[in-house]
Amino acid sequence: MGSKERIQRLKEDTRANILDAALQIVKEEGWQALSMRKIADKIEYTAPIIYEYFLNKEGILLELTRQGYIILAKDIRAARDENKTPESQLEAMWIAYWDFAFQHKELYQLMYGVDMNCCELKKSMPEAELSDDLMYDVIAKLITIEKPAEDFVCRKYYTFWSIIHGLISINLVNKGRDAEMNQRILKDAIRGIIKYIND
Amino acid sequence: MGSKERIQRLKEDTRANILDAALQIVKEEGWQALSMRKIADKIEYTAPIIYEYFLNKEGILLELTRQGYIILAKDIRAARDENKTPESQLEAMWIAYWDFAFQHKELYQLMYGVDMNCCELKKSMPEAELSDDLMYDVIAKLITIEKPAEDFVCRKYYTFWSIIHGLISINLVNKGRDAEMNQRILKDAIRGIIKYIND
DNA sequence: TAGATTTGCTTAACGGTGTTAGATTATTTA
DNA sequence: TAAATAATCTAACACCGTTAAGCAAATCTA
Numbered sequence: 001m002g003s004k005e006r007i008q009r010l011k012e013d014t015r016a017n018i019l020d021a022a023l024q025i026v027k028e029e030g031w032q033a034l035s036m037r038k039i040a041d042k043i044e045y046t047a048p049i050i051y052e053y054f055l056n057k058e059g060i061l062l063e064l065t066r067q068g069y070i071i072l073a074k075d076i077r078a079a080r081d082e083n084k085t086p087e088s089q090l091e092a093m094w095i096a097y098w099d100f101a102f103q104h105k106e107l108y109q110l111m112y113g114v115d116m117n118c119c120e121l122k123k124s125m126p127e128a129e130l131s132d133d134l135m136y137d138v139i140a141k142l143i144t145i146e147k148p149a150e151d152f153v154c155r156k157y158y159t160f161w162s163i164i165h166g167l168i169s170i171n172l173v174n175k176g177r178d179a180e181m182n183q184r185i186l187k188d189a190i191r192g193i194i195k196y197i198n199d
Numbered sequence: 200m201g202s203k204e205r206i207q208r209l210k211e212d213t214r215a216n217i218l219d220a221a222l223q224i225v226k227e228e229g230w231q232a233l234s235m236r237k238i239a240d241k242i243e244y245t246a247p248i249i250y251e252y253f254l255n256k257e258g259i260l261l262e263l264t265r266q267g268y269i270i271l272a273k274d275i276r277a278a279r280d281e282n283k284t285p286e287s288q289l290e291a292m293w294i295a296y297w298d299f300a301f302q303h304k305e306l307y308q309l310m311y312g313v314d315m316n317c318c319e320l321k322k323s324m325p326e327a328e329l330s331d332d333l334m335y336d337v338i339a340k341l342i343t344i345e346k347p348a349e350d351f352v353c354r355k356y357y358t359f360w361s362i363i364h365g366l367i368s369i370n371l372v373n374k375g376r377d378a379e380m381n382q383r384i385l386k387d388a389i390r391g392i393i394k395y396i397n398d
Numbered sequence: 399t400a401g402a403t404t405t406g407c408t409t410a411a412c413g414g415t416g417t418t419a420g421a422t423t424a425t426t427t428a
Numbered sequence: 429t430a431a432a433t434a435a436t437c438t439a440a441c442a443c444c445g446t447t448a449a450g451c452a453a454a455t456c457t458a
């Protein structure tokens with residue numbers, strides 16, 4: 001009677017296959033081409049069975065978003081743990097963020113709504129805050145002034161996030177022209193903000 | 200026989216009505232809800248008529264994008280002309296950019312692919328470069344070092360653009376939480392970059 | 399003015415989408 | 429083996445962008 005577990009495992013496999021198929025289609029043809037019937041084709045089923053694993057199409061996207069945040073947090077944490085000083089940690093962490101965006105371009109688009117459809121329903125996802133906290137902590141360490149205003153750290157964090165997300169968005173939408181220049185802008189900006197973080 | 204002109208004017212009206220209807224639907228229900236049949240309903244015609252005025256749905260979006268760039272350039276130019284020093288010009292121009300993004304939220308989403316579907320075909324649109332040039336000129340004035348590297352101005356421009364576009368994107372996607380804080384981040388960032396523009 | 403032609407607009411359709419209900423087939427249980 | 433249950437599919441609905449065909453009114457031509 002161990003078949004219960006076997007079947008359970010098979011179901012989990014199918015669920016994973018759906019997500020894999022979806023991501024594969026997006027990688028091959030873009031978000032616009034993703035359809036329930038195409039996913040079904042790829043996993044050799046018909047469309048309605050997907051609804052036994054996910055509430056609807058949005059549910060698939062939501063799960064992919066979740067996976068994205070988990071990978072991102074893992075990468076950022078690794079970058080932090082490989083460096084010692086807060087300065088080098090912060091730089092490495094933002095570069096990890098940057099690398100994630102291009103290594104998992106499709107996930108990044110989904111997570112941050114760059115040239116995408118969908119979403120709206122990205123409300124309370126705890127996984128989305130994983131990497132937020134990591135960044136926040138390191139930034140706080142760099143602030144040496146006596147009594148920072150309440151939203152001071154928050155503002156610095158948003159400044160970092162904005163410039164890097166902005167650069168990424170511009171590159172993803174405009175199909176990134178000069179990769180080398182962008183790397184320079186990125187590093188210059190990071191160092192600039194770190195340098196004057198107490199202003 | 201002045202009826203030729205009258206008819207011509209009516210046709211131009213209908214074309215404008217289509218664009219207005221489209222934008223109105225988007226403002227009321229979001230980009231996802233925009234459909235040819237809904238536009239037709241709003242202008243009290245049936246869908247196929249629209250194809251006498253635009254090649255396809257993309258054509259409507261493209262024209263709205265064009266209009267967006269024209270408004271943006273006008274706003275930025277006005278901001279520049281209301282200020283004297285390059286420093287205050289630049290700040291006012293970026294704030295004008297910022298204001299445009301929130302005053303014409305839907306157009307900005309369309310122009311820069313923030314949480315949108317479509318596009319790809321944003322290739323050569325001359326109107327898109329109108330405001331680019333304005334910014335570029337003023338930034339160049341602020342650079343005082345002797346022989347700036349060839350891509351120096353370009354890099355500074357991208358730095359500005361990135362942080363502001365990043366902030367806007369984050370606010371549009373995350374439904375902007377603290378408007379006041381964002382204004383502060385924006386101004387701080389602009390002044391920070393101006394301050395160290397020759398680094 | 400009568401007929402021919404052009405114009406403006408609609409209906410109907412095609413192939414696609416997300417999604418649901420019902421029927422069908424396969425598997426498990428008694 | 430028979431009944432019950434699970435797994436899967438077919439068919440359909442309402443929508444989408446888009447195109448082709450047809451109708452009816454206005455216009456032009458004789």
